[in-house]
Amino acid sequence: MFRTHTCGELRLSDSGNNVTLAGWVQRNREMGGLTFIDLRDRYGITQLVFNMEVNPDLCKEARELGREFVIQATGRVAERSNKNPTIPTGDIEIRVEKLEVLNPSQIPPFTIEDHTDGGEEQRMRYRYLDLRRNENKKNLLLRHKMAIESRNYLASKDFIEIETPYLIKSTPEGARDFVVPSRMNEGQFYALPQSPQTFKQLLMVAGYDRYYQIVRCFRDEDLRADRQPEFTQIDCEMSFVDRDDILNTFEGLAKHLFHSVLGMDVTDFPRMPYEEAMKLYGSDKPDIRFGMTITELNSLMKGKGFPVFDQAELIVGITAEGCAEYTRKQLDELTDFVRRPQVGATGLVYVKYNPDGSIKSSVDKFYTPEDLKPVLEVFQAHPGDLVLILAGDADKTRSALGGLRLEMGKRLNLIDPKVFKPLWVIDFPLLEWDEETQRFYAKHHPFTAPKQEDIPQLMFGDAKKVRANAYDLVINGVEIGGGSVRIHDKALQQLMFQKLGFTDEEAANQFGFLMNAFEYGAPPHGGIAFGFDRWVTIFGGGNSIRDFIAFPKNNAGRDVMIDSPSEISEEQKKELGIK
């Protein structure tokens, strides 16, 4: 061992002891005849002191030490005259008697400080230096802790971790696969898993009863803001359970993590049908840390001669409390916001309920104050409030207003970053119609069971209206996990494939092994998968999953530190039979 203690553990009670520490030079200061060095390791920072009068040679050596040099120092623990209450070792310092440079360092390209001067690109290129910064260290330690606690909880509930293969088979259904050419089977390819879905279902067929895995998954998508080509899931499946058993079990996991990782007791996990979430929040992952729910205004605002509203499928609004005095500029900003392509509205109507009781709207031409009064009433608005209204195609308008609601929540500081509000969104639609290909797609995946009471609807009625026995766990407006009760009955599975427009042959080709397995005694089962990167990010109060991944890729799917992807040799390509 190069040390007797870490840089985070010495206290006043160690005074007088001879110790050896090793770590990185965080700072090097001269004060009169004294030289102080802050020595850093993963565990903390300890102050080293060198005295020019006592040992001038050693002190001169110490003065030469640059930032990020790796050193080993031996000396006696002493009480500091000038204590630092902000760090746990702040009561003591080491009076160094022996010093060794274990490795020098070039001057780092950016400062290793909480507020660094390094830009994103630079920090990603030197990720091994960026990772030295406290914030990143804190994030990775949090991730470790959450993984450990997840495993502990799941093991305590009789879940067993089973590793499923990474070299699997490409299936055209769903997102794009990464593929791996096989040298031993020329012209053939493995695919990297988008999730271990079929394997975990096979494990249920195999009788493993409760399975989990913290597992890497891969999706070759065009990367948006917060996506990575490889990401980590906590993947789980259970047998002989119905939906509520599953929700209760994983509510338990979430409670355990809140408690053991954040020291918080979060106990309320309301359950909200998808339809209600869309209606009230314009989102299938509502942030319920604040209200400002959506109200429908069709009956109150149609038929008054305003063509936009008269032609709209849906008119909906929210109230922003105390915003009646918003300026023209502020209102224009909001209009610009809703017109962004990501939000997608064409315009914004406002109704100001002025503090003096008067009413002023952007559609005064079409609506008298008498017309608007019932609108304010339905919102239970007070003088001083502002009502914001969007209209148009029902789905798009709801979702746009959901976006505006979040924006207003931020602007009005209604969203407390220290509060966690989980929510189960349930009863998702089973199928989504795709106009382009003129067929249904499974909203979750083709093995998701419809709700029992909706099976007749699926067989004989309007398939669009069928609800799935599926659920998402949402925390603070972020979907951190989703799952479903699965189909375990062959006839129902065949019906489902029919609805998805698969011929028997196509179904057999793509999912034959799972269909076969279902003929040999498949138990009722269901499960869930959590986006581990996202969950850690939410718990860490971060904005980007990239800050919670040790070696993330950039938006072009590149690792700029190792410079990957990269060319491979002609010989490699030849061996693989690819060009």
Next chain:
Amino acid sequence: MFRTHTCGELRLSDSGNNVTLAGWVQRNREMGGLTFIDLRDRYGITQLVFNMEVNPDLCKEARELGREFVIQATGRVAERSNKNPTIPTGDIEIRVEKLEVLNPSQIPPFTIEDHTDGGEEQRMRYRYLDLRRNENKKNLLLRHKMAIESRNYLASKDFIEIETPYLIKSTPEGARDFVVPSRMNEGQFYALPQSPQTFKQLLMVAGYDRYYQIVRCFRDEDLRADRQPEFTQIDCEMSFVDRDDILNTFEGLAKHLFHSVLGMDVTDFPRMPYEEAMKLYGSDKPDIRFGMTITELNSLMKGKGFPVFDQAELIVGITAEGCAEYTRKQLDELTDFVRRPQVGATGLVYVKYNPDGSIKSSVDKFYTPEDLKPVLEVFQAHPGDLVLILAGDADKTRSALGGLRLEMGKRLNLIDPKVFKPLWVIDFPLLEWDEETQRFYAKHHPFTAPKQEDIPQLMFGDAKKVRANAYDLVINGVEIGGGSVRIHDKALQQLMFQKLGFTDEEAANQFGFLMNAFEYGAPPHGGIAFGFDRWVTIFGGGNSIRDFIAFPKNNAGRDVMIDSPSEISEEQKKELGIK
């Protein structure tokens, strides 16, 4: 929940309680007016009983249940008249009052029994049925337990689990990479990691101090007996440590696993230099559960006119106690054994020390009993013993005799499968000379440090003789892990690359990011990686890692259950820009 209890938990004390169980029909027997069903789940087997007199309809229904049907049964727990002491639930049975078939089953293609009638190919194709068998279940549960206990131990020693990327960069050094074409960066490829070696070293540079990960690794090798294209490692790295700190830490891990998983206290972990292992056992992974060590005979057997021995670089032998009465046939078998290409000797010489004290050898033409006496003496042979001798090129002959030693250990039942004998093999050679390419290769990898005292030898002497600061953990003749102290000094790393015949440019190209990282304060560090599949296999007393992997691939790298690898669509290939 479809059940109130599992099939493994009911006891006599539950008698009289009303319970619901769910599981698979293991067996269905009629005895007079009674029908007995063994109901199986992951947790055990419980006997259900149906009485034709009490409820004929239900009993008839029960008689229709085939093997592997999934059923749910409700009834009262009752004491059995005919107890079965071999299972934990053997004192009770359930008098069923209500029965539901949750899913029927076709007749499985092989029996789900400990001794199944299914062949390997069949069982792999229906792996989800094979996995229902006790033996496989036991193996996967053992694997789960070992993973949990490994994590617990490592976490208790301040190791943090950090996930490293799976989509990395291909490096020509070492085994063949699997590559992944990048759609977003046409013509470029990611590679799947053969190990997270460089990333864990970067994490040490980043100050994480103690890292571990249970992680999948990939190697595109021609598969031999017990290799898989994807395999799992317990991958670890530590900073500010020397070799003995590392060995002690992971000896601790092994002891913890022996204790917590097998309930055994294994405390003796001898350390043996590579050279000694080769000399005494003809192997760098000796099975030290038995002796029969190798003795050199050059001085005793050369110069007696036997040309084979006179021309041999090395003459070595072992004693097989009590085998002097081996027949011609038995000796011929041994000769055939050593002549196998995997063993590689050209012939076998024996010396029988007969029970009556006389000496008989296969080289009596060249050696008198007086010549052979000293040979027997050097082996401390007793009347009744048999000495077996090989000669030829030193390295090959040692290794061939090592093979013969293991064979004799098996034949003589000297190897106790219930005993575990770990061993650290240390001081491996740093470099291996390759005749074909006329260059050195790193025996471990290019970042392995030479032993401090051998650095002058590396700089100025015979590089072949330089020992690495590297070590393997061997249990019962199986290498279950290996690692080394790493180079953290830039100059030494450059020297190493020189010896490996890299130009500066090649080194920078392939390992530039690691070389760069070493310039910014790399701490002294080292680590180890354990082959998790092998370790579990050893602990489980198995012969093949395949039996300890949920969904293994066959010798052609194929998963016959999902039929992978497979063709992908032309469209996929076009998108990836490959042919």
